[in-house]
Amino acid sequence: MPNTAPSLPIFLRLSDRPVLVAGAGRIAVRRIGRLLESGARITVVAPHAHEQVRAWAEAGELVWKKREAVENDVDGYTLVFAATDDTAVNAMLAEAANKRQVLVQRADDAAASDFLVPAVVQRDALQIAISSDGQAPTLARILRTRLDAWIPRAYGDLARLAGDFRDIVKARLPRAERAGFWLRVLDGPIAEKVFTGRMADARRDLAETLEDGAQTPTPARGEVYLVGGGPGDPDLLTSRALRLIQRADVVLHDSLIAPAILDLANPDAEFIHVGKRAARHTLPQEDINELMVRLAGEGKRVLRLKGGDPFVFGRGGEEIAQLAEAGVPFQVVPGITAASGCAAYAGIPLTHRDYAQSVTFVTGHLKAGELELSWSQLAKRGQTVVFFMAVKSLPIICEKLRQHGLADDWPAALVIEGTTVRQRLVVGSLVDLPERVAAEVVEGPALLIVGEVVRLNETLGWFRPSMESESQV
Ligand SMILES: C[S@@+](CC[C@H](N)C(=O)[O-])C[C@H]1O[C@@H](n2cnc3c(N)ncnc32)[C@H](O)[C@@H]1O
Incomplete structure (x- = not known):
């Protein structure tokens, strides 16, 4: 009868426990890697072994029995991993293990396994295990990748900090107050210090808070x-x-x-x-x-x-x-500046070996109708100049750059509402861009990019937003 009950998530402590792995191929290598970290005593049974298994055996990290697995092999083990490439052998081992009440995992049959190996996101002692109960292991792996990208590495440091102070907190605070205390530590300014790499400061703050006998580790100040x-x-x-x-x-x-x-x-x-x-x-x-x-x-x-x-x-x-x-x-x-965002979404690399060896960010904001900039510097070839807040001053900028030596047909582009679904690009030259922009309605933010790299947009432009998805951004 198929087992429809959900599995029970638990974390096993296997230190010094005997574990049998039948098979020594790539799947077995993955299992053994984690088993070794858990401190289990591993025996591998397989006629041939992956070079990694042979290396572990030579280093004395596991015992390798170089032969086919037989029924009695499962005797005396806490867990059995049936990971051979022979379905009949895996089935035989699973049956033998079941008879002896030993838990078994079959690499070739999740439904016939007593336990499943989850996809894991690990931050030192902190582990997040994901399982689809054998229904969709790929989905579990996709989720693992997402969580892995999303969960800061420093959570491991945070867990270590909490571990180091666990006994002291236990000794100082009554049980009823401990959970609230840890919540404030692990979700407050002390945790923020850990996340920004200030581990020593976090440790000091936590120690001082406990020294003071205070039960509120967050200072009243935010x-x-x-x-x-x-x-x-x-x-x-x-x-x-x-x-x-x-x-x-x-x-x-x-x-x-x-x-x-x-x-x-x-x-x-x-x-x-x-x-x-x-x-x-x-x-x-x-x-x-x-x-x-x-x-x-x-x-x-x-x-x-x-x-x-x-x-x-x-x-x-x-x-x-x-x-x-x-x-x-x-x-x-830090955030992605509009200069990088707009350039990337417009297909205009800010630097390029052939066209621009440097990039300059400038404000085009007018003060009393004037723009005081080092025009002779900005009008040099071999660079890209990005003007922020330059919609109003666009005609002045183009004019000044021409006066200071850039050619009339020097490329320039205005990226309007860059990176959003409303992004628009007006491409032209110093002589005609102001007129082209005047023909547009520019209400959102816009960025002016000046330089030969602008021409690359013709071949590198890739972001062509559809207004249908406007609600998204
Ligand atoms: C006050 S500045 C702030 C710049 C911002 N701190 C940055 O790093 O992007 C505002 C100017 O940034 C530019 N800007 C910001 N977001 C933009 C976007 N999505 N598309 C085009 N330009 C943008 C415009 O030139 C706008 O006038």
Whole structure:
């Protein structure tokens, strides 16, 4: 009768337990690798062995019996892995193991196995096991890959830190308070220190908290995350940005942040729009800085979410200067700047061995109708120049570059709402781009790229968004 009951997930401690592996091919090698880590005493039975199994046997890490497996081989083992390439032998071993109440796994038949080997995401002591109960092992592996990319490596360090302090916490805190304590440590500023590589600081903070006898390891003060939200496509967020977006209590965001990115935040968080809207600031920069200091002072986790990268024309430096002065803990998470995002999605490499040996990022923002830039530097050949905030100043920029020596037909392109499904590209030359852009309605952000690399778009352009999927970004 087929077994329809779900399997029971458990983690086995096999240190010094006898485990039999029948077969010594590639599947067996994979099993043995993990079994060796678990400290099991391994015996392999197989007439021929993969070179790795032979090496392990020569190094004394396992015993290899060089012959066909027989029924009695399963006697005295805690677990049996039937991983030969002969179905009849695997079936014989499974039956023999069943008779003796020894648990068996058949590499060729999940349904006839007592246990299944899950796909595992591992961060030191922390292990996440995924199983489809034999229904779809490939799906389990796909999920494993996704989780592996998503779960920071530093979770292993966090588990180690908790392990190192486990006994001390047990001795100092009554049982009823321990779970709350660990929740605050593992999901608070101490964990953030671990995630940003400040292990020694995290260890010190945890030790001090315990020294003080305090039961609240999070200081009353909160913290600020200055996070780059990328140029628009939510898939371009970094995994650290995503984690911090999801854990913030308050989100301070610019106009450039796509709604799809804001949707990723905790819906219970407070959202404050602080960016530019219709050419006026909803909040002056000083007020934004003060607001962050005040909110963090109330113990909140404040996410300052900016378009692109916070340190590229994002005034990120000014914002954290005030935090540093006020002693508010903060971290900065880089984002994909519009320059990289737009260039990639427009098929315009910013540098190229033949056309551009350097790239310069410049602001095209007009001050009192003027643009004070080093035009003779910017008008040199062999480089790419990327102008941010340059829609209004586009005619001046093109004119100045021509006056300073670039040819009339020098290539230039405007990428409008780059990386989103509304992306548009206007390609031209210094002489005709302003006219071409004037014929367009440019409401969203736009980036000007000047240089010979622009021509490569003809062959390298790949992103042709369909407006049907507009709701996605
Ligand atoms: C205040 S700057 C912020 C730049 C941002 N920190 C970055 O690293 O991309 C805003 C300018 O970035 C450019 N920009 C941002 N997102 C863009 C996008 N999706 N498409 C085109 N340009 C973009 C535009 O030039 C816009 O005027």
